[in-house]
Amino acid sequence: MLPHGSNLRRWGRSQDDACPPCAHKQTLSHVLNNCSVSLKQDRYTWRHNQVLMAISNYLSEHLLDEYQFECDLPNSKYSYIRQVFCSVLRPDICIFNGRKVFLIELTVPFEERMEDASFRKTTKPGKRSCFKETHTKIYNTSLSNLHCSK
Numbered sequence: 001m002l003p004h005g006s007n008l009r010r011w012g013r014s015q016d017d018a019c020p021p022c023a024h025k026q027t028l029s030h031v032l033n034n035c036s037v038s039l040k041q042d043r044y045t046w047r048h049n050q051v052l053m054a055i056s057n058y059l060s061e062h063l064l065d066e067y068q069f070e071c072d073l074p075n076s077k078y079s080y081i082r083q084v085f086c087s088v089l090r091p092d093i094c095i096f097n098g099r100k101v102f103l104i105e106l107t108v109p110f111e112e113r114m115e116d117a118s119f120r121k122t123t124k125p126g127k128r129s130c131f132k133e134t135h136t137k138i139y140n141t142s143l144s145n146l147h148c149s150k
Contacts, residue, residue, distance in 0.1 A: 004031050033109060048108050049073055051148050052092055055106070059095075069095040091143070103143045 005026025008014035019026035021037035031038075038044060056071040063069055070076070072090045093104035109116070 002028060002031075004028055044108075048106060051108050052106050055093065055146075059093075063095070067095055067097045069093060093146075100140050101142075105143070105145045106148065107145055108148050 003013070005014065005017040005019060006028075009017040017025050019030060019035055019037075022035050024030060024035070033044065035043075052071050052073055056069075056073065059069050059071075071093050091103035092106040093102075095102040095104070
């Protein structure tokens with residue numbers, strides 16, 4: 001049990017269960033995924049990118065030599081993803097070997113919303129279509145979703 005506003009009030013440690021930044025009821029779900037102030041401050045994007053960086057570090061140490069990979073991280077040196085995808089709707093991870101390309105979408109939702117988050121990520125208009133339209137005849141692609149929570 002984490003000491004967010006609702007729990008602190010329940011435990012008699014606080015009179016108020018409001019989220020300090022936005023004044024909505026502060027629950028675990030609110031802290032992790034629903035605070036409008038955190039969203040505006042890119043805190044959720046920061047958390048997503050930290051998980052993506054950890055995956056990138058793991059892949060760089062453990063991926064077989066015949067495969068290459070790139071992660072779509074800010075200020076990254078990677079260029080393959082940006083060359084192959086013609087819009088800002090790029091996959092988070094791209095693992096490739098010749099004409100085989102594995103596209104991976106990272107989702108870092110609240111546990112109770114994993115299926116919804118997965119659906120939103122993999123069906124976002126244009127998310128996969130830009131790649132398919134320009135490279136379908138050249139590459140054999142597959143799209144997967146990777147979930148990480150709390």
